[in-house]
Amino acid sequence: MSALLEVRGLAKTFGSVRALDGVDLTVEEGRLTGLIGPNGAGKSTAFGCIAGAMKPSAGSVRFRGREIAGMPYYRVATLGIGRTYQIVQTFADMTVLEAVTTGALLRHPRLPDAIAHADEVLAFVGLAEKRHRLGSALTIADKKRLEVARALATEPTLLLLDEVMAGLTPAECRDAVALLRQVLTRGITVLMVEHVMEVLMPIAEHVVVIAAGKTIFSGNAHAAVRDQAVIDAYLGSPIEHGEIAEGAR
Amino acid sequence: MQVRRLAFVLAAVLAFAAVPGAGIRAADPPEIVIGSILPLTGASAQTGAGLRAAQQLAVDLVNGHVTYPLPAVGHSGLPHLGHARIRIVFADSQGKPDQARAAAEQLITQDHAVALIGAYISSTTATASQVAERYGIPFLNPDSSGPGLTTRGLHWFFRTTPNDGTFAENFYQFLADLQRTQRAEVKKIAVVGEDGLFGTGAGDAEEDIGKHRGFDIVTRIAYPATTTEVNAEVQKVKAAAPDAIMMASYLPDALLFMRGYKDQGVQPKAILAQDAGFVDPGFVKALGPDAEGVFTREVFSLDIKHRNHAVPLIDQLFRLRFGGKPLDGNTARDFMGVLVLADAIDRAGATTPDAIRGALVATNIPGNLTLMPWKNIQFDQSGQNIGGAGIIEQIQDGKYETVWPFDIAVKKVVWPMPAWKH
Amino acid sequence: MRAHLLALGAIVVVGAVAAFGLHSQVTLELLFTFLLYAVLGQSWNWISGYAGNVSFGHAIFFACGAYAAAMLVAAGFSPWLAFPAGALVAGLLAVITGFPTLALRGHYFSIATIAVAALVDAFVRTTPWFNGANGFEEPIRNGWGAMQFAQKTNYVLIALVLFAFVQLATIVLERSRLGYYLRALRANHAAAAAVGIDERRWKLIAFAWSAVMASAAGVLYAQDTLFVDPPSVLGLSVSIDIALIGVVGGIGTVWGPAVGALIYVALAKGVALQLGGTGKGYDLVIYGALICVIAALRPRGIVGSLVDASRRRRGARIANDGAAPVAERAA
Amino acid sequence: MEALSTFAQLVVAGVLTGLVFALVSVGLTLVYGVMDVVNFAHGEFLMLAMYTAVGLALLGVGPIFGLPVVAAALFVFGVIVYRVFVRRLLAGPPEATVFGTFGLLVLMQGLAQAIFTSDYRSAPNPPFQGTLHLGVLAIPQAALVEGIGAIVLTAALFAFVEFTETGRAMRAVAEDRVAATLMGIDVQRINALAFGIGAACVGAAGSLLLLSNPAYPTVGVQYALTAFVVVALGGFGSIQGALVGALLIGLLEVLGGFYLSPELKMVPVYLAYLIVVLLRPQGLLGRR
Secondary structure: OOEEEEEEEEEEEEOOEEEEEEEEEEEEOOOEEEEEOOOOOOHHHHHHHHHOOOOOOEEEEEEOOEEOOOOOHHHHHHHOEEEOOOOOOOOOOOEHHHHHHHHHOOOOOOHHHHHHHHHHHHHHHOOHHHOOOEHHHOOHHHHHHHHHHHHHHOOOOEEEEEOOOOOOOHHHHHHHHHHHHHHHHOOOEEEEEEOOHHHHOOOOOEEEEEEOOEEEEEEOHHHHHHOHHHHHHHHOOOOOHHHHHHHHO | OHHHHHHHHHHHHHHHHHOHHHOOOOOOOOOEEEEEEEOOOOOOHHHHHHHHHHHHHHHHHHHOOOOOOOOOOOOOOEHHHOOEOEEEEEEEOOOOHHHHHHHHHHHHHHOOOOEEEEOOOHHHHHHHHHHHHHHOOOEEEOOOOOHHHHHOOOOOEEEOOOOHHHHHHHHHHHHHHHHHHHOOOOOEEEEEEEOOHHHHHHHHHHHHHHHHOOOEEEEEEEEOOOOOOOHHHHHHHHHHOOOEEEEEOOHHHHHHHHHHHHHOOOOOOEEEEOOHHHHOHHHHHHHHHHHOOOEEEEOOOHHHHHOOOHHHHHHHHHHHHOOOOOOOHHHHHHHHHHHHHHHHHHHHOOOOHHHHHHHHHOOOEEHHHOOOOOOEEOEOOOOEEOOOOOEEEEEEOOEEEEEEOHHHOOOOOOOOOOOOOO | OHHHHHHHHHHHHHHHHHHHHOOOHHHHHHHHHHHHHHHHHHHHHHHHHHOOOOOOOOHHHHHHHHHHHHHHHHOOOOHHHHHHHHHHHHHHHHHHHHHHHOOOOHHHHHHHHHHHHHHHHHHHHHOHHHOHHHOEEOOOOOEOOOOEOOOOHHHHHHHHHHHHHHHHHHHHHHOOHHHHHHHHHHHOHHHHHHOOOOHHHHHHHHHHHHHHHHHHHHHHHHHHHOEEOHHHHHOHHHHHHHHHHHHHHOOOOOOHHHHHHHHHHHHHHHHHHHHHHHOOOHHHHHHHHHHHHHHHHOOOHHHHHHHHHHHHHHHHHHHHHOOOOOOOOOO | OHHHHHHHHHHHHHHHHHHHHHHHHHHHHHHHHHHOOOOOOHHHHHHHHHHHHHHHHHOOOOHHHHHHHHHHHHHHHHHHHHHHHHHHHHHOOHHHHHHHHHHHHHHHHHHHHHHHOOOOEOOOOOOOOOEEEEOOEEEEHHHHHHHHHHHHHHHHHHHHHHHOHHHHHHHHHHHOHHHHHHOOOOHHHHHHHHHHHHHHHHHHHHHHHOOOOOEOOOHHHHHHHHHHHHHHHHOOOOHHHHHHHHHHHHHHHHHHHHHHOHHHOOHHHHHHHHHHHHHOOOOOOOOO
16 A cells, blocks of 8 residues: 655744654555644644645655645645644535535536535535535534535545544544544545544554654554553653652752 | 515616606796806815806896896896896716716706806816717806817817916916016926826926926926825925926915925025915915915906906905805806806807807907906807916915006016015 | 526616616616616625625726726727726736735735725826826717717616626626635635635636726726726725725625615715705715614625525524525525 | 935935824724724824814914813714714624724715815914924924824823733733633723724824814825825834834835925835735734
8 A cells, every 4th residue: 555645754843842853654545544642742733734834844744745845725635635623614604515515616616516516425424404504503513524524525535634523422423433434435545633542443543643742653553552652651651760869859 | 585575676666766767847948047067065065166156146147137347247138038037057066077977967958958067177077068069068168277178179168268378378478578577587497286187287388388488497396186295396396496486286285385495495586376275265374474475377356346347346246145255266257157158148049059159159258348357258269268368466465466467467576576484 | 596687687677678768868877877886886896795805996997997998099999999908907907916915814905905006096197108197088979889879878788788797797606616715715714725725816816807897897987978087087086986885785795786886876976966056065974874874783785684684594494493495595 | 415415304304204194193003903993084083183173273272282172072082983883883794894984984074074164274373383494404393393292192102002001901902802801801991992092192193283284174084094004014003113104104205205206206105015014914013
């Protein structure tokens, strides 16, 4: 399987703060990769650099072999990378159908084709019967689902999901996971950023863990849970004997 | 659906608007209607109000029985038309060219005016006179000085007032006369004016005629009329060190320039102004002694009462109607414009356009039968009154005194203008 | 969609009937001015309503058409050429001035348009071939070739065709990729970028179309008024009149500009002609008060608020009873 | 030598012109900075202030002594306009404030023409009409007084906003209206106050302006245009930025007028605006 997205030595500094200090990440085509790490590990910064607009201080982000670091969001979307936002962004005064149609227009310039395609995507994500409701009148779960539908409507080859599970009830999470499985079956590669480990476990075949701006683990999800570096990152490393002694004195 | 109903309402409203506008008129009135286009709202509303009062006064005198040494006055209407009375209908141009055109159309098609008069602001006169040309109705312009108006080859356009070209000619004739009588040496001239139609028209004429007569135009300055400071312009004039400065400005910029000249020690022998801001009541009031000695061209002055004793009488009648304000260049010209038109209609003996036009072409009213300092009123084939001429006044002891032409001057010319007082 | 076409058809028919049926030149003149300002209002609406960049310098595109007509006639060509020529110049001017400024936010864009308009005004005033402050005056001609007519009827007909084209284009806009993208950009920038909308490119397209429409209106104005100079076609007051028509009627709607133009013509022209004799600024007072009331109570303008009301009612109705009416949507 | 003294005089004139622009723009910075409302009727507030000052002058109170009275009158006018009108505009969509203040502009123009007519009206024999001569430089006293007024007004407003309680509250509202409400700031009162103080600044400006300009219905239009360019150039909401922007524009206009041509003297001003806004959208010192 060829690598769809390759991130090498990604670094980003804000003034004196080194938010990212060498993140490496590979997303295999057709598989769901999880990007995970404790709060403040630099996940959002990494996502920002990958999704475009945020120019990394160093390192490269190659999509299908083409460098896309710092490219504006709309160019990245046109290349075939769909995305959702951590805080859901809806077209307030548009109906569900109109919002997804707006996404479909990227590949289907003629409106009738776009509307037809939008209807397909709505059916696929299960929002068909709410197609005429105003986006602003939906529940959080439906808004997130709408955002995924909107991204799918642009027929991406890679879908970037930024904490799409945040704020959902366990039942809504299950529905979301079910949807993600269907997305994978359509051959769309997914990179999912989360900070809740068990959400990723059931669906992520490949997991990359970052902490303090560095990649500390890359591999199978189950192996990740048992990896000492990952545990230390999450639970904090055990205190060496010597340190206490010095501290106490 | 809500909006669909609204769109149909829109269509219905349009339909209703169309029907009542058919404009069926009552039986033809015994009166003869003259249409007048003036800037009754907008920036020149105040001037428009004065012109309106002067035109109405002229009509009332034509319809009245009191006689004055003026054409068509005091015969209770037009004698050759069975003493039909004249009615003047006013329409507002708002000082905008397209609104002036709409006003002209209304006067011709709805009020059935036999002739039009107007419109003070040159650009509005241009569009209104084109409507008259298209409908074949005589158009008399008493008060726009833009030179271009009579170079358009219009068949129905007549203008009684001298234009900027005449006034520029007057300036140079005045300077020539001064050189002859008072050894006044003027060689270098600065031409300064706002960059609108008024300033450009005056400035072009002053520059062309000056060069033609061998004067040295040392600088030509056009500045945005709405400017709030004129430092750069004053410095340019100072650098050119002219003998005389010709100005075409409105009041705010006129004051800025005069104060600038004083501050920067620009001391020309003469400042020659194309009235406008320099004859505004606020000019002398604001500058006091610093206004002394300024020359301005004028089209009218109460000083010429010895030529036609009607002048003070008409002035008195006008003050009664317009809050005590005296007759000035604009109101006097509009007053005369109405009389010239009434006289032509009377001599035509009919209200058909051709008859009136014929009478206008044949017009030859001697200067002393007018309020104006003109030789006579006679139109050339371009419709321009060739008998018109301006006069030149000088501010002496805070008052505008006629100083040229010498035959009607009431005061000697103070030359050169007094130095700035510090 | 169908509703708009029906309404447009009705207005075109009524307009045509009025054009031929009416004799009163004054009423025809008001009808012509209504159509002209409806076109201008709609052209302004494309950039300031649909695209959300409020322009206070829109007169420069109106002037492109007006000057194109006057200069072509002065050079001996037919004024009909001014439609393509004016459109080309206006379109180019829109792209050149729009490219750097369209990304500016809110007031910065509005003030930038004033600055650009002032620069164009200075350029026209000081460049010799525009005749400076004297402008152009067209000699009187007659007939379709010269696009000049004694009777107003033909002017109304041309204006009607232009009005129909502009309204049709707006109806199509709302059902087109450009329309969706402009709405998306106005609703949520981040979401719009995520679905691949290049803000500058699509707003430039809207701006160019808007300029072309305004230029066409300029050609008609020049052929009706036969006089063109900087203050009458390029001044700040012209841009302000155009903007106010859009606001009163309702921004971002198909029929807003038409309603705004109707109110403008009724007030500015009708009142002035009737009140003409009094000499005071009464029409300005009435007009200003009306704008204040509308801005305070009905900020989306008359049609805009009707659209909002209908959409909210429909949105709410769907939310609770779930029944999905036919995909018909107004405005 | 001659060219040098001309240049020196032009620079001095540019600075004095810039200070007058600052005088007229100060009120706008406060109103915009605090409430995000660009008051397009700013020019008409200035016109009203000048007419009030003329009224006082006719009653014998000159533009200098009358200044606090005019400022107070405009303060009251500003608060009333905010409470009755602008408050509703702020409740509407962003464009409501733009077009609402536009309607106000047209309304005040109409009223001014109806009530005052379009005659030019000025204070009878105003003070400071003379000229100060410093070597080769000539400085009109009126411009000097207006300049000093501008500096004093800018400093006072800056001190008010930086160091007083209400000033801090205003900056909080400017920063984040919602957070300010959470901190217990009565946003409506602060907005009304800001609008009133902004109008009071225009009142002071109107009084001083009467020393060199007559009052007429459209006197405010050009000053307002320049004020918007000045405030945007200096960075909306930055009081000291407006002063810097004003000085820059004053110099550009005067020097541009001499070395370029008087007819094109506004070109460098508008070009400077476009260049700065395109390169630094938040203006020279603004923080937005």
